[in-house]
Every structure is written in structure tokens, then in C-alpha cells.
Amino acid sequence: MTQPIRLRIIVGENDARKLVLPRGLPDSIEELCQTIKTSFGLQQDIRLQYQDADFGNEYLNLSEICEIQDKASLKVIYLQSNATEDYAITQELPQEVQGPAECSIISSGETEPVTSQGSASSTRQWVWPSVFTIPHFKYDAELELEMANTYYKTNATLLKPSPKLKSHILERLAEEIIKFKAYPSDNDLNDVAEALVKTHPCLREQGSFNGCYGWKISLKYKMANLRTKLRGLGCAEVEINSLKNKATDKKSLAALNVKKPKRAEVNYCPQHPKGETDDSLEQERIAMLSEIKKRNNDHIVIEKMEKTFSYRRQEVLQAEPMVADFKSRWPALFNVKEIDREFLRISTLPLLSTFFAELDRYSPRLIEIFSRKGGQAGKKITKIMDAISKDDTIHTRRACVIKSLCTYLNEDSEKLVKAYSDSDFESQRAMEQTVMGVYVILKEGALPDDDPADIGVLIEGVEVLSDLSSIAQACALLFGLIYCLNLSYPSELKCTFEVWQKIFLNLNGQMLSSKAQFLKNKLLE
Template sequence: MGNYRTKMRQLGHLDVTVNGGKHGKHSPCGDPPNKRIKKPKRGEVNYLPDFPEGQDDSSLEDARQRMVDEMKKKTPNRVLIKQKMDLTFAVLRNEVVNDEPAIIQICQRWPALFTEHQVCLEFSRVVGKSLRQEFYEALDHHSPRLMEIFKAKRGLTGQVLADLMRQTKALDVMAVRCLVLRGLPVILGDDPSAFFKACFDTDDEERLYSDVPVGILCHEQENMSPHMQSLHHNAFPVGIILEGKIVMNAVNLPQAMYIVFGLTYALHLTYPKYMKNTFDFVQQVLMNIGKTDLKPKLQTLKNQLAM
């Protein structure tokens, strides 16, 4: 394999040249050994693809600029946007993996990426799976059993889950999805209060999320009854927070959750520490992506789901 990767590196394949300076001897400019080795960690199928055949930096930059100009229109051409995003996929991956720009820079250079449609398409390009369909199918499949697990919990965790379930009056599909997504961090030992942020009309929004690296912000009404506040994600607009900025909006919590999960792949982000178990559960159990060996908490919950 070492000889094979050496030959691939000499041919200029990006997914191996990115680690060319690991021991220093392969570095073209005599740079010191690369300590920050880039490698796929979450089951990416297309981690760092090569440029399309017949394309170079100049032609792909023209395509990217055409996409940016199209997004300035009141009604962008979705077919054209998809075509240009497909074509420039390798450029975007190279930027987010190697350059690691700030989110605000990516918003300016790749505005089409911050739409629900393109998040799903980008996830499919990176992983080869349908984000929205597989997320909802797995969530709905496991929801009945998760509700039973919530009811059986005792102690402080059980009290928190019981409060959530008491506040959920009408158990329609959307309400169950919201309840399960809010309960998962609780039973997995995460800190949902650092991820789910709520604001009223009179609040200073930016103050609430300016220091949040990844999160979800919901707009509530001040006169809303307490039992409705727990399900506000289903009834009011939801904002998606990245690096202290609202980058997208969603219509409800389940949609916001799969968009945030998709953006972590599209933008090569690290899962937030306060929700790492939850995102690992979504990745490895719900979406069945990446390694199959799970952390003890995740394995325990997976075993319970199979009972």
C-alpha cells in the first residue's frame, strides 16, 4: 500500500498528496513533517476528490463565480446551481479540508451551499447517502422504542425526560420527532442547553448565540404557555448557528437537526463537544456511517433499541 500511495502521490492525486509531508521527505518545498494529517474520519466517500477531467483552477473559478452571480437573483436557477456545484465540488472540498476558512468566508464564496437543497446534495456528494430521507426513516423507525426508553428512565435524567413527555400533548409525527431529538442528548449525557438556544421577540439575539460554535436558535412568543415552549421548534422559525452567526433558517427542529448534521460534513466541521454523543449516535446508529465500534453509552442505547 505504501508503494501504491507513493505512485498515486507522484501522479498528483489530492487525497494522498494532502498528507505528502507527513515524514518531511515527500514535501516538495522541504517543509517540516506534517503533524496535522488530513484523513477521513466519518465515513466520507469523497474526502478530497481530484478536479474533473479537463478542468483547471481558472475554469472552475469561472464556474464558481457563475454560481455566485446566479444566487444574487431573486429566483436562482436550481438546475444551473446544481450543475455548477457538482462541477466545483473538488474546489470546495479542497478549501474546507485544507484551508479551513471561517464560516463567513464560505458563505460569501459559496452562498448556494447554505440552502436546504444544496446541503442535502453536498452530503450526497461527500457520503453517497440521501440525508433527509435516511435521517427521517431511521428517526421514525426508532422513535417508538426511544419513547419507551424515555419512560423507563429514573433519577434526574428520568425527571427531565418525564417533563418533556408531559409537555408533549399531541403526539403527531412532528411532535414525536421533536421530543425524541430533544431527549436523545439527555440520555446520552450531552448538554442540550448549550446547543438549543431560545429567544423571545424582545431579546438581543446576537448576545444569546455570539459564542456558540454550533447550535440551533428558536424564536418564541413571550406569552406562550410553558407546555408549548418545549415544542416551539415545531411551530416557529428555527435558526442554524455556526461560529456565532445565523447561517440558515429551518421550519422546525427535525429539519434543523439534519441540516446541521449535513453541514458538519459539507464544511468539514468537528462535532461540538457538548453534543458529541448525540451527533455520533446520529452518524453511526441512525445514518449507519463510518466505523461500527461504538462508545459504551452509544452501544448501550443501540442494544436497548434492539430489544
Template sequence: MEQTVRFRILIDDQIKKVTLSSGVPSTVAELVAAVKENLSIPTDISLQYKDEDFGDFFTVTSTNELKDKDTLKVVYAPICLDLTVADQESNCDVSVMSSFDSDSASGSLDSQDTVILSQSTFERQNPWPAVFPIPTFSHNTELALKQGNETYLKEGTPMTSPGFRSDILERLAEAMFSYTAYPDDAQRSAVAQALVEKHPCLKEPGSFNGIYGWQQSLKYKCGNYRTKRRALGSPELLINSLSQKPGDEQEVAKNIKKAKRAELNYLPPHPPGETDDTLENMRLEIITASKRKDCGKDINYLMTRTYSLRRKEVVSQSPRVTNFMERWPALFDTFQINAEFQRCTA
């Protein structure tokens, strides 16, 4: 009789336990199926396990590597969003084809009627990870960390040289910005924890948890990094500058506009080569195209291209719904609402 095994599962921002009474499955596919069934995951996933020797996660290629109480991490497979246009007698009927909802469209599809939603113009592609991936630092810093980790494992002596701290913090701030411009305390703590787990020589001996100093340093470094990105014209940071606020709200910490919950592309920059004027011309084209029967493919492209302009209007102007409907009538369609959600959440 197989021995019962338990796995610690990291999924999104939660930690769950999965118990398999029949023991470790013989194949990776069976393990993935068991995890999906226990956690009710409808989409395709892969699994990673935490290696004790390296203290990092590696892709599960064989279940022979696994044992009771191992830690596994769920990695979602990327979702391909296809916008498919089907001709109708009176209007444009659009269906969303995705990896988890392949039954939502009917009828034959022409390859020329499929428009792929390109996200290359968006600032971010992925939500905040369950376990923060520590980036690769400069060559000299990586060499110092390698030596420091070896010394720490042998002698228990942490690396105290301050020469590499600035490079580490700068690279971490840049990596955090790729997920959110305004990380909170919990996120900074998660980054600091992941840092000392990957590089134990950086653990602070005088700190009550070994990471408090890194948390505080990340707080100030992220603020400095935002200042640099604001100078380079990042829209989601410029919107919070004092020059953009009304006279009665010109305080640094007052009425901060930032992404909430699943919003990733809260206020992205315009696509390369586009300006407010060029995107305004596209908005007028959308209104014209929406009056035609064969509107779908043109509108899908234009709506994706003008996403940054719409977000700028919503965030900076807070327009009334009636006024927004007049300017963007194509958005108030079931398909375009779903597509807009995908643009915002990547």
C-alpha cells in the same frame, strides 16, 4: 407446521440474526420482505447467500437453496438522485426525489426541469462493504491459485510460492483504495480474512490466525500504493505531503487529513478538463445565477461541477463560516445542503 429457520445476516458492518417462525418463504420476494421487516430496512434490497462449495456469495434466485443457519448478505439497491426544480413566484424551490422519499415533491414535473446528479467525476461510488469482494488477479496468478486451492482441499498443503504474492497485494491495495485511501487495522484484517476464505491455499500455517502476515503485508503495500497515487496527483494524498504542511507540522504522521465515517469523496480530483481557474469562473456564475428566479437547473449543474473546488477550500484552508457563505451562498439552502451530503457520501 413449518420448522423455524434462522439466518445469519451481514448488513453494512454488522452481523445480525433473523428468525422466521413460519419456515423458509416460498418466494424470494417474500424472503426479502421478511428480512426488511425484521431489520427495519426502508430501502430496496436484494439478498445473496454464501455457497458452501465455492465459499463465496451468490445472488438468491430461489429459496429452495436455503436452509437453517445459512448466511445471507444484504445488498442495497442503487439510489437514483434526481434534482427537480419547481418554479415559484419569489424564489427557487427545489425538491429531492429519491427511491426512498418519493412523496417529498408535489405538483407536475417537466422532464426538462430534472437534473441528474452525475457522479462520474467523483473518486468513489460505494462505502466499505460488509464482506470485501476479492478482485480478479492476473491470469497466471488465478491459474496458480486454482491449482493451489485444489491441492489444499485434497492434501491440506498451502501454497508457499512467493512469486504471486506481489501481484495479489498490489491488486488488493488498488481495490481497497477504491473504498478508502487510509484503511485501518480492522479493514485490512477483513480483506485478509476474505482473501483466505476465497483462496484457502493462501492461509499461513505458521500464523496464529492464518492471516497475520497478510495483514502486515497489506499495511506496507497500501503505504506504497499511496506513494504511487500521490505521484500521480491524487488530491487527498497530496494534502498530507510534507510540502503542503506548515513549518511546525512537517512530520509524516502529524495532522493527517482523511475521510471520516461516511465520507467517501473527501477530497476528489477536479472533473476532467477543469482547473482551479475554470471552476472559479463557475463559482462566479453560481453567484450570478442565484439572483435569478429560474436559477435551479443552472445552479444544480454548477454546484455538482464545482464540488471538488469547495472541498479543496474546506480541507486545505478551513475557512470561517461567514467567509464561506460569501463565496458559496447557494450552498446554504436546504436542498443544496442535502445534495452536498449526497456528493460527499456518494
């Protein structure tokens, strides 16, 4: 029988964790890296170092799996661990210096899930893992399961768990699930149930079509009971869905308006930091209004924005304010860097660096796919892509790919990016009536190839961002603001935004519409 291996995994500074491999070491270093990534929710590519006794237990690069022994210490090295830092540095540079640097910050859509420095302990730091790791149960439960698993391997006899054992298993699984999300989907619960019977095959259900359907249903009820308990304790994430917090007299409609993550938001409605209340955080917000008027005061504003994150999120979700009102209350949010930080707090993913890197990574294949498109859509794409032959800069290429992607998905790119004249009164009126989109202001008499006078973002007719460096940056920030303000995707562009979310940023990338899935299949051919 294979002996289990216990490893000490150093995943970051002051962050060491225990990993138990019940079936011993995998056959290769690559499999071990994948196991570590899935066990701890790491999404970034990694390599490993081990302690070598010949060199005073200094850490050396792991080159052979046989160099690992039981109770060994391994250090995780992130291959793109400086991606976010590099992006922050490029943002400090003049725009003319930044240009091409954006396209090579990271080379993969997978990035280390991190939170901004100083994040409240109540915020989650990890996305839902691609492979759910079953937690350890209490000693007597582990002993009973170990004996039952051994008996199952020899006699193929399944265990009928006692009510006490089953209740304990469900409670431990619910405790582990809540670390990632309070409202797991059916697919999430199915992942957990499958992982349970895979780890403990004695728990398979003989009468179930997949051997674990009953466990999935039990987990569904257990999570509902846990949410009821948390709601009574004042947990903001579930209390927001109690009827007393529904701002309507029609309780039947209110009950249907469930506020929960729908786009892989990790920190959808976080708790306030320890010791903070609505009143104290409102005072922080008021103090921040004066702080943003001072020079060289960014570090204080960033600290206050971090501290008031939970207060701001609960305001967005509960009050659903108009964008103009919200901008007047939180003006510090509406700039490039802070939107990137807010998106990082919500999704644990850096927005701009990931969006640019994935757009650049997929661009060659997308251009090849676009070239094969026929019909009226193909003619429109050809016209859009002609701009690259005249000006093959990184900004032009990105803009052309984004617009062509809209057209390829049978959506109107002018609904996303609209050009206006700086001297046309009708253009001003049209901008004020725009629900959501990117605007490009052209100088009077300017040629189509000339640089625009301004690029910005419109939401509810409000100019929320201006003086942006490129159309691609404006599109990425518009996407980020949808998360920050908890807005719905515009119906006429929902497929384009879905591709950005699920293919470019890999947020809930397992559940795609037929259009998005068809495009993803082509990208991977």
C-alpha cells in the same frame, strides 16, 4: 466438485456487471440477494428478476433459486429506489402539506448509495462493503491458486507463494481497495485479509494467530506505497497530506495533522473533473454568484455546484476557512436542498430522508427506553416528553425524542437546541457567541406550546440557516453541515452526534463508543 456459476447482474440503467460464484448457487434467494449486495456495495434492500425463456426472455420475479442457470442474466430491483425522488418531490410542496410525509419515505436505514446526477467520474459511488469481494487475478495466478486450493482440500498443504505471485496479489487487492478508500483502517485491511484466505484457503498462514495477519501487514505497506505513488502523480486525496501542503512551519506538528476520512466520507477529497483546474473552477464559482440572483435558475446553480464540488472540498480541507467567509464565497450551499445534495456527494447517502426515516423507526423503542430512565436524567426526560401529550404532531414528537436522546446520553439538550426571545438583547448576544447549535426564536409573550417565530442553525456565531420547518430538520441539517464544512463534533454533544452518524445513518456503524454500543444493544433487544 461444485461448478462455479457466472451471472450477469444488471444493477442499474447502462450498468451490468459480472458475478462469479466459485461455490455455485447459494441455498436460497435471500442468500443470493445478500451476496449481490455485498459484492457490489449495495446497501438498499433488493429483489431479483430473471429472464424466462417461456415468455420470450422477458424479466419475471425470481421465486425459486433453481430457476437460475449458469450465464443467466438477473435484474436488480430496488425496493425503495424512489426514496430520494420522493423526498425531492416533498421538498417542492408547501410546508403544511409535507408534514407527515417525511416519516415514511424509506423504512430502512440502508439506502442505495448513489451520487447526484452528473457527478464527476473522479468521485466514488460506493461505501466500503460489509463483505469484501476478492477480485480476479491474472490468468496464470488464478490457475496456480486454483490448483493450490484443490491440493489444500485433499492434503491440507498450504501454498508458499512466490515473491512474484505475492506481489501480484497485493497489487490487485490494493487496486480494489483504492476504489473505496485511500486510507483503509486496520479493521478494513483485516476484512480484506480474511476475505483473501477464505476465498483462497491455500494462502492461510500457519504461524499466524488468525491465519492472515501477515497478509494484513503486507497490505498495509502496499497501500502506503500506493499512496506515495499517487501523491507523486498529483492525486488530491493523498497530496493534501504531503508536508509541502502543510500550512505551518512546525513540520513535526504538520505531519501529525493528517487529513483523511474519519466519519465514513466516501468522497473526502475528490479529484477535479477531467479537464478542469483551480482557475477554471474558480471562474465557475464566480459565474454562479450571479446565477443565484436570477429567478427560476435552480437547474444551472445545481449543475455548477456539482461541477465545483471537488474545488469546494479542497478549499474546505486545505484553507479551513471561517464559516462567515465560506458562506460569502459559496452562498448557494446554504439552503436545505443543497446541503442534502452535498451530503449525498460526500457520503453517497441522502441525508434528510434517511435521518427522518430512521428517527421515526427508532422512536417507539427510544421512548420505551427513555421511560425506564431514573434519577435526575429521568426527571428531565419526563419533562421533555410531556410536550407530546399536549401536541402529538410529527414535528413535536421528533423534537422531544432528539432532546431526550441528548439527556439519556448524559449530555445537555440545551447545548443542542436553545430557545431565545425575539425581543431580548441578551439573547442576540448569546446567539453571536454560540459555537454550534440549533436556535429557536420565541415570540414575546408566547406560551411554550406556541409555534416559534423562527428555527435555524448557528455555527461560529453565524446564522447559516433560518426559517426551517422543524427542530428535527434543523438538527439533521446541522449534522450535514458538519460534513460539508469538515467540522468536528462539539465535545459536549459528541455522543449524540455519534448516535446520529453510526446508528441513524449507519456511517461507520461497526465502530461505536461504549455509550453508543450500549444504546444500540438496547434498541435491538
